Amino acid sequence: MNAIPPPLPLSPPPSSSSSSSPSNPFSLTRHALPFHWVSTPIFSILTTTTTKPIRFFSVLVTASHTNPTDLSLTTTTTTTTQQTTSQDQRLLTLLRQRKTEEAWLAYTQSSHLPTPTCLSRLVCQLSYQNTHLSLTRAQSIITRLRKERQLHRLDANSLGLLAVAATKAGHTLYATSIIKSMLRSGYLPHVKSWSAVVSRLAASGDDGPIEALKLFKSVTRRVQQFPDPELVSDSRPDTAAYNAALNACANLGETKRFLQLFDEMSQFGADPDVLTYNVMIKLCARADRKDLLVFVLERIIEKEIALCKTTLHSLVAAYVGFDDLETAEKMVQAMREGRRDLCKVLRDCNPKCPNQNEKEIFETLLPNSAKATDSEPPLLPKAYAPDSRIYTTLMKGYMKVGRVTDTVRMLEAMRHQDDNASHPDHVTYTTVVSAFVNSGSMDRARQVLAEMTRIGVPANRITYNILIKGYCQQLKIDKAKELLIEMAEDAGIEPDVVSYNILIDGCILIDDSAGAFAFFNEMRAKGIAPTKISYTTLMKAFAFSGQPKLANKVFDEMLNDPRVKVDLVAWNMLVEGYCRLGLVEEAKKIVLRMKENGFYPNVATYGSLADAIALARKPGEALLLWNEVKERCEVRKGENSDSSSPPPLKPDEGLLDTLADICVRAAFFKKALEIVACMEEHGIPPNKTKFTRIYVEMHSRMFTSKHASQARQDRRIERKRAAEAFKFWLGLPNSYYGSEWRLEPLDVDDQDSYSV
Structure with a gap:
């Protein structure tokens, strides 16, 4: 096919030595992601020490003694060996010719397990195809090898490429398990392989960032165990790997760990780049340090790192996240005017009393912030005009606070920009649609969708999902269903798991658990894998409709789904x-x-x-x-060091x-x-008012019996004390601090029987 053939490992296992021949078309290229052995894999050692060598001849045949039975066995074994060799040779030839589809068919028709070279190359080429079918096929090979305890037949290169392919396909847990399995087995994957998994984990929800940091630490700790850096040069963390780990720290708000990793970068020769400081902008936002955002920009300029619009977009997004639309507007306006003194504009907008959270840590990360009063703000190396992405981010700020009119005005202004890079795109229009949906104006939102079709800006799945959610929030499930059909048939956009999650949640709003279950089954029938939200939303439908046993069944299915973490x-x-x-x-x-x-x-x-x-x-x-x-x-916090x-x-x-x-x-x-x-x-x-009402209605005649025995009255003493103390807290008269409190006048006997 058209897949680029994968490279072989730098130091392949002994069984793959044939791949290093001069005629091998799979030699390393500049596109390669080489992997290497850092030690003899554990499973290889076990196989070497526990598996007996294959004997093709059970009995040694000599000229002086010939046994017909032995000769028949020898002939059969030789024939089988020749067939095996022929099948492996044919498979290898197909792989060398990049005929992956035919190679896969040859593999499925093979009567035996192919050689390590064939298996590794087949997994590599399937991973390079980067399709759902090819990934499924590669995973089936892994499953077979695990079942037959032959996973050692695959080299590090094939496993690493499969991890990257699984990451791109969104199978993050599977990719993580591959990298961890490689580390346990003695492989040390290429940095581009394991850092891709760390990056995806860092950006995922739940405990993804925590798992990202754990995986990063596992690899770097293994790398540091080798005294010769050249031996593990391809696996050493680079700037991109550190950026992924720093992003995990920023998402968790762990400033101390961020500083530790930032200082550690120099040990591996990884220099911070503009993306590193973009992540630092996120960290400042998570730590509620709006006053430091401008100093991140100044630090980039001081270190003469090439600035990009992504940094400026991150700053606008951070101010929008702080609901500081005034500063965001001033920043965008300064960019529109072509001003280079953007740092001065942002400094003038800084709060007079800056936040002091994590002061020492941020002074280390941004030493320029400590001496800000003694220095002039630096100038940008050149003027940067805002693009559609920056304008759209400001529009999202308007949408967030319900300023629908300003959102529409921004759209009109973008339409009349001379710069094509500032013209509205599908994200801009989707933001306007979302603004109308949030305000309940579904008709105007549909008009924007129609306009997108008219002017040739195609709506995407997100646009339709927002509209579907709007109808569900208004309890118009029928219209949401119609839009789902329109989305697939007219726009040619197949609904995804988010679409169905919205519909399932909409059924909950109208108390239709059967409808929710129907959407769940329809989603799975289309081959769309449920997410954690899918399961929990369906559980919510059954829980709210008084069917906990069905919710329990959904939960059990969720437990058995390897793609979802409960x-x-x-x-x-x-x-x-x-x-x-x-x-x-x-x-x-x-x-x-x-x-x-x-x-x-x-x-x-x-x-x-x-x-x-x-x-x-x-x-x-x-x-x-x-x-x-x-x-x-x-x-x-901190008192119990025991994790249990x-x-x-x-x-x-x-x-x-x-x-x-x-x-x-x-x-x-x-x-x-x-x-x-x-x-x-x-x-x-x-709520003292509520508790007073309850006391009056239920307990105003407590302890008023005239016929209680002395023993019973003695047992009531503590309860009476507590009742009087509670009455005092309510501000009601009590026998300790005022006259006796009753709804009705008490006679003398009653007063005596109630006295302490």
Whole structure:
């Protein structure tokens, strides 16, 4: 086919020695991503020491003794060997001719497992094709080799290229497993291979950035174990690899780790480039250091790093993220005027009282920020005019705060720009569509879509998904379905998993769990793999419709899907399904199972349990739940170094108010006082009006019996004290600090029986 043939490893396994012949068309080129061995692979050692060599002749044949049976066996074995050699030779010839499709058919028809050279080259060429079918075929080879314990037949080059192909296809978990398997087996992949996986992990959600940093550390630690840098020169982290790791730190907001990696770059000869400082802009935004954004730009100019518009776009996006549209507008206007004193413009907009978060760290990263008052802002090397991307980012800021008119005006202004690079594109129009959808103007949003078709700016899948979501939010599911069909038939754009997730969520809004399940099945029937959001949204549909068992089945399927990683949100949705019906015991079993799988309940988990306890009217369970919540609240960060200990918990108003409500209704006034004290400690104002009403309605006649025995009255002493203390907290008269409080006048006997 047209696939570029992959290179062979620098130091291939012994079984692949034939690939180094002069006539080999797969020699290394400048396009190659070479991989090499850093040590003898573990599985190769095991194979060498445990597998007996193949004996083609069971009995030695001599001239003096001939056994007909032995001769027949020898002839059969020789014939089989010749057939095997012929099949391998034919497969190798097809691979050398780049006939990947025919080579794949030859592989599937082969009666034996081909040679390591053939297998490695076939995986390489399939990976280079970079299609869903070719990737599936390459994965099937890996699966077969693993099943037959023959994975050592593949060289590092083929595995690394497969990891890159899987990364491009979005199979990040699979690509990560390949790189980790290579490291465990003694391979050290090329930096372009493992850094591609780190980059994709860093940009993904959930714990992707954490996994990216772990993988980065695993590779660099292995590289540092070799005293000779030349031996592992192809695997040493470069600037792009560090940028990927720094991006993970920025996404996590880990400033200390960012500084550590930034300082470490010089050890590997990786110099920061403009992308490094673009990532630093993101870090400043995550650390709430708007005052430092301008100093990142100044640092780039001082170090004479080639500036690009991506940096300026990142700055505009950062100011928009801070909701500082005024500074973003001034920056764009200065660019429109062709001014080079952009740093001065941004300095003048800086807050008078800058934030001091992580001061020492940022002074190390940006030493120019410490001496800003003693220096003049530098000039840009040249003027940079804003392009459509920068204008569109400013439009998104308008859209974000609901300034629809300004969004439309910006679109009109872009249309009349002389520079073609500033004309609106599909992203610009999609932003306008989103602005109208957010304001509920679906008709005007559809008009923008029609205009895009008229002027030849094709709408993309994102444009249609935004419109579909708008109809779902307005509970117009039928129109959302019609638009989905129009999207596929008229625009030729097939819906993706996001499209179906939106529709499933829309069915939840109209309480149509059957419709949600139908969309889920339709999505899978089209070969679209569900995501974590797909599973959790469908679970939400069943949970909200009172079908927790179906939600449990969806959860089990999610657990068995290797493409999806179950998170706390999924566990909480499963818990909520049972809690909505007041099934406390079933919900507690799920929580116990959650803990066994390494997940600790959070505020949402406890909130669902509290609601279930209130619905089931089991105040005793509320006491147990409060004890666990109180214990988690008392944990301070850093006190428990044991990773198995539960993390600290910061309760919210909903959880504490529900627990306090249960305790007050059950006359557990001592616990109620503990809960309201916790609320006040966390800055949550308790609803005294509600608790006063509950006390008046339910407990105003407590301890008024005239016939209680002395023993019973003695047992009530502590409860009476707690009740009086709670009344005092409410501001009601009590026997400690004022006259007796009753809804009705008390007679003398009643007063005596109620006295402490």
